[in-house]
Amino acid sequence: MNISVVIPLLNEAESLPELHTWIAKVMQTNNFSYEILFIDDGSTDKSWNIITELSQKDKNVKGLKFLRNYGKSQALHLGFAKAKGDVVITMDADLQDNPDEIPELYDLIQKQNFDLISGWKKKRYDSVLAKNIPSKLFNWCARKTSGLKLHDFNCGLKAYKNEVVKNIDVYGEMHRYIPVLAKNAGFKKIDEKVVQHQARKYGTTKFGMDRFINGFLDLLTISFLTKFGKRPMHLFGALGSLLFLIGFLFALYLGVDKLFINKTGRLITQRPQFYISLVSMVIGSQFFIAGFLGELILRNSKDQERYKVEEELNI
Known part of the structure; x- marks a missing residue:
């Protein structure tokens, strides 16, 4: 199979028939063998009914429905697990991503041997204050942190x-950082392509301003996991040892000063160095224990079920 198109969605009933028709037309025009995987992330409208109807008319359409809303990352995780195509294309279901981009994306992966191509919505039709400016700031931080020179990390249109x-x-909400995850997994041929962005035709966006706050928190998380995810003791153990050493040196100084230099001076507990020593050693011990526990958890953790699939169509 040439292409798998993975489409996570939440309450996009109005756009689904048009999106399916558009994708099918592109595939048939270019003689691609394909599958379209609609991942219903707990929609409360008629999205699943429409997916069911489309799957009955077109065997290339496959549907997966979550028992409740688990988030875009979990939907992509499931779609990736089920995808069978040589090239996997992801796009949003709101018609803001253009299916006409698929043939060029396919060629970049299959013929030019890229591992991942990320879409870049150079010209956007979103609100400047609500999305454009926060998005530019977010992408700048992601570039500086990850080392990847991409302009639009969060574009839904990507090829793999x-x-x-x-x-x-x-996992979590890491769909924003899939290029970073791919880089961390060892895939090096990652680039971007300018893609056409279209104004939303139906409904309203499902993401608010909180996504940028969550995005920056996730950026800190993935930065930490990139460097220390497999070796937490290297961070917490080092910090703990340093703090404990500082505390020990203060304690040693106080002891020597009290025993040999200033024998008749004030009590050790009346000196600020005593509290610096005490706090440093306590916090240092806690950091060290945190690193040790992190290593134990890492070595004994088992994969847990992240979502429950309620129904599957044509899978």
């Missing part, structure tokens, strides 16, 4: 080699 999606773990 199948082996990439099978070897990355999209």
